[in-house]
Amino acid sequence: xxxxxxxxxxxxxxxxxxxxxxxxxxxxxxxxxxxxxxxxxxxxxxxxxxxxxxxxxxxxxxxxxxxxxxxxxxxxxxxxxxxxxxxxxxxxxxxxxxxxxxxxxxxxxxxxxxxxxxxxxxxxxxxxxxxxxxxxxxxxxxxxxxxxxxxxxxxxxxxxxxxxxxxxxxxxxxxxxxxxxxxxxxxxxxxxxxxxxxxxxxxxxxxxxxxxxxxxxxxxxxxxxxxxxxxxxxxxxxxxxxxxxxxxxxxxxxxxxxxxxxxxxxxxxxxxxxxxxxxxxxxxxxxxxxxxxxxxxxxxxxxxxxxxxxxxxxxxxxxxxxxxxxxxxxxxxxxxxxxxxxxxxxxxxxxxxxxxxxxxxxxxxxxxxxxxxxxxxxxxxxxxxxxxxxxxxxxxxxxxxxxxxxxxxxxxxxxxxxxxxxxxxxxxxxxxxxxxxxxxxxxxxxxxxxxxxxxxxxxxxxxxxxxxxxxxxxxxxxxxxxxxxxxxxxxxxxxxxxxxxxxxxxxxxxxxxxxxxxxxxxxxxxxxxxxxxxxxxxxxxxxxxxxxxxxxxxxxxxxxxxxxxxxxxxxxxxxxxxxxxxxxxxxxxxxxxxxxxxxxxxxxxxxxxxxxxxxxxxxxxxxxxxxxxxxxxxxxxxxxxxxxxxxxxxxxxxxxxxx
RNA sequence: GCGCCCGUAGCUCAGUUGGAAAGAGCGUCUGCCUUCUAAGCAGAGGGUCGGGGGUUCGAGUCCCUCCGGGCGCGCCA
Numbered sequence: 001x002x003x004x005x006x007x008x009x010x011x012x013x014x015x016x017x018x019x020x021x022x023x024x025x026x027x028x029x030x031x032x033x034x035x036x037x038x039x040x041x042x043x044x045x046x047x048x049x050x051x052x053x054x055x056x057x058x059x060x061x062x063x064x065x066x067x068x069x070x071x072x073x074x075x076x077x078x079x080x081x082x083x084x085x086x087x088x089x090x091x092x093x094x095x096x097x098x099x100x101x102x103x104x105x106x107x108x109x110x111x112x113x114x115x116x117x118x119x120x121x122x123x124x125x126x127x128x129x130x131x132x133x134x135x136x137x138x139x140x141x142x143x144x145x146x147x148x149x150x151x152x153x154x155x156x157x158x159x160x161x162x163x164x165x166x167x168x169x170x171x172x173x174x175x176x177x178x179x180x181x182x183x184x185x186x187x188x189x190x191x192x193x194x195x196x197x198x199x200x201x202x203x204x205x206x207x208x209x210x211x212x213x214x215x216x217x218x219x220x221x222x223x224x225x226x227x228x229x230x231x232x233x234x235x236x237x238x239x240x241x242x243x244x245x246x247x248x249x250x251x252x253x254x255x256x257x258x259x260x261x262x263x264x265x266x267x268x269x270x271x272x273x274x275x276x277x278x279x280x281x282x283x284x285x286x287x288x289x290x291x292x293x294x295x296x297x298x299x300x301x302x303x304x305x306x307x308x309x310x311x312x313x314x315x316x317x318x319x320x321x322x323x324x325x326x327x328x329x330x331x332x333x334x335x336x337x338x339x340x341x342x343x344x345x346x347x348x349x350x351x352x353x354x355x356x357x358x359x360x361x362x363x364x365x366x367x368x369x370x371x372x373x374x375x376x377x378x379x380x381x382x383x384x385x386x387x388x389x390x391x392x393x394x395x396x397x398x399x400x401x402x403x404x405x406x407x408x409x410x411x412x413x414x415x416x417x418x419x420x421x422x423x424x425x426x427x428x429x430x431x432x433x434x435x436x437x438x439x440x441x442x443x444x445x446x447x448x449x450x451x452x453x454x455x456x457x458x459x460x461x462x463x464x465x466x467x468x469x470x471x472x473x474x475x476x477x478x479x480x481x482x483x484x485x486x487x488x489x490x491x492x493x494x495x496x497x498x499x500x501x502x503x504x505x506x507x508x509x510x511x512x513x514x515x516x517x518x519x520x521x522x523x524x525x526x527x528x529x530x531x532x533x534x535x536x537x538x539x540x541x542x543x544x545x546x547x548x549x550x551x552x553x554x555x556x557x558x559x560x561x562x563x564x565x566x567x568x569x570x571x572x573x574x575x576x577x578x579x580x581x582x583x584x585x586x587x588x589x590x591x592x593x594x595x596x597x598x599x600x601x602x603x604x605x606x607x608x609x610x611x612x613x614x615x616x617x618x619x620x621x622x623x624x625x626x627x628x629x630x631x632x633x634x635x636x637x638x639x640x641x642x643x644x645x646x647x648x649x650x651x652x653x654x655x656x657x658x659x
Numbered sequence: 660g661c662g663c664c665c666g667u668a669g670c671u672c673a674g675u676u677g678g679a680a681a682g683a684g685c686g687u688c689u690g691c692c693u694u695c696u697a698a699g700c701a702g703a704g705g706g707u708c709g710g711g712g713g714u715u716c717g718a719g720u721c722c723c724u725c726c727g728g729g730c731g732c733g734c735c736a
Contacts, residue, residue, distance in 0.1 A: 322734040523684040
């Protein structure tokens with residue numbers, strides 16, 4: 001509701017300035033520091049003063065007195081050294097915000113351009129940990145944001161089922177546990193197989209570190225897996241698929257779902273790389289180094305400097321194919337990125353992997369056969385790769401690869417949705433029993449090693465959160481059934497966890513601490529959920545007290561005069577600020593979507609909840625005797641509730657009816 | 660060595676294309692539950708926005724430099 005008016009003000013000012021002074025400039029607007037100064041301010045006269053070589057104060061007066069009426073704006077005033085402050089028509093804003101509620105969602109049509117978002121991407125060899133959760137929650141919130149703004153989105157969770165990490169677990173089962181494939185399959189059917197592999201993986205890491213000669217064993221296992229047949233390959237398939245199911249189950253607890261699981265094994269077997277290789281050679285994007293340290297390798301020049309390539313200058317060359325003929329990780333990634341844009345000229349086969357409770361199907365790639373009912377995957381218009389910031393360099397190489405092939409517009413539409421890692425506070429690491437050096441103990445955070453079996457497992461954290469939430473619910477609601485308690489506790493646990501991971505901006509390293517993550521007070525998900533519950537409690541009680549009460553009828557019986565009276569300054573400033581903030585969700589969504597920053601929504605939700613709590617404390621609505629005022633307060637509560645629910649939904653958090 | 664990121668209150672963090680007097684949570688201290696649930700509210704205290712220089716009418720925000728911290732740069736994946 002806010003941003004259309006803001007845009008009208010900007011356009012009106014720009015048009016006026018163009019007509020009157022013949023100057024073309026982009027008008028900036030901002031929120032004044034205090035509500036007494038209006039709702040939209042522009043410092044445009046400072047810029048104009050410079051251009052016209054006149055005093056800003058003089059220009060601002062001319063504009064304010066002659067610009068005329070702008071729809072939604074009550075008046076324009078002069079402030080400070082030359083600010084133009086616009087004061088909105090409060091009652092009109094409130095009416096528009098209230099009636100627009102619930103009608104703002106844009107539905108994606110099947111023809112609208114598709115965005116591909118790849119996230120989660122956990123190596124399928126051990127349980128998911130807190131760092132993986134940040135990736136998945138961030139990716140999922142971004143997907144929700146895109147879908148809300150009307151984008152069609154395909155969610156992919158890439159499975160590296162042929163890499164070293166899976167190989168190491170297979171090595172562990174074979175050499176440390178002396179297990180056969182059938183025995184591993186039996187274990188994989190047991191619950192918490194991902195936990196078992198977590199420990200085994202740590203043991204394998206230790207086993208390999210003890211004697212470097214054992215690395216040969218790993219090489220053999222990898223070769224066998226890549227070849228795709230034999231006991232080791234079958235075991236790798238068993239392990240990785242079982243672990244993927246564990247991960248999907250964990251993600252389902254957080255209501256994170258996917259459309260497709262593209263697998264590394266198919267990229268290999270369907271020879272995606274060979275196709276990309278031919279393209280790269282044909283367009284001269286890579287060349288074979290004849291001399292120097294890279295002799296015998298196919299390399300790509302990152303600087304795009306052809307002369308450097310001629311000279312075999314190694315400084316800016318990235319090896320794509322090793323001298324033994326095998327392709328590097330980035331090479332495969334280039335092929336995969338080409339497929340995402342529909343540029344590779346090859347496609348996977350697809351089979352259903354599972355069905356979600358709402359009937360939606362999750363598909364997996366396969367190398368032959370497959371189902372004819374699979375939707376058209378890939379061919380994205382825009383591609384977002386949710387990958388931590390440490391992979392910035394390889395991501396740049398992939399984009400450079402697209403550019404070298406002449407796909408400049410696809411390169412521009414390849415986005416590395418990067419974020420910083422989750423580390424542990426030294427205190428937290430100590431609590432978990434990890435040995436820290438003196439140096440580490442002084443740092444603000446310590447990075448933990450999944451290889452060594454360190455880290456906070458996602459399911460453990462979720463269990464703890466649910467347990468705590470359940471204890472809280474039990475102490476407050478003795479009347480709840482077991483099912484109700486579990487449901488509410490689950491919603492609170494998710495709210496706490498998702499909010500915790502989303503309230504930090506992407507570039508901030510999260511120093512994880514149980515104390516903060518397990519909190520339900522202050523700037524947390526449950527705080528926001530609680531505000532929604534408070535609003536709903538009012539409506540519930542109102543329905544009990546009043547026959548035929550409904551939120552729809554409130555709107556019909558509302559009169560504009562009351563809103564105008566109650567929102568009028570100065571007494572109405574508090575109600576107005578809450579209304580204004582509630583009506584600004586759209587502006588926040590726009591900002592969050594364009595900055596790729598879900599944290600903006602989290603911050604907004606908290607601020608709105610905070611202001612609502614203040615309002616809740618000040619006004620006892622149901623005992624309000626003035627029926628017009630009571631009606632207005634209820635409408636305002638309904639507006640806030642709806643906006644909070646929408647904001648929470650974008651974060652993937654559900655607000656329970658009671659808590 | 661090269662590249663990228665960060666440094667804001669005791670702690671953890673916001674501060675959206677440069678804009679009016681620096682914000683929040685936690686922690687500390689002081690109050691508020693016969694009311695629509697206190698997972699809440701009010702108040703107090705706490706800041707040379709790492710240092711210095713520059714650009715600008717205006718800098719936490721842009722540029723330079725220094726200090727401090729992190730990450731990346733492999734014929735690993």
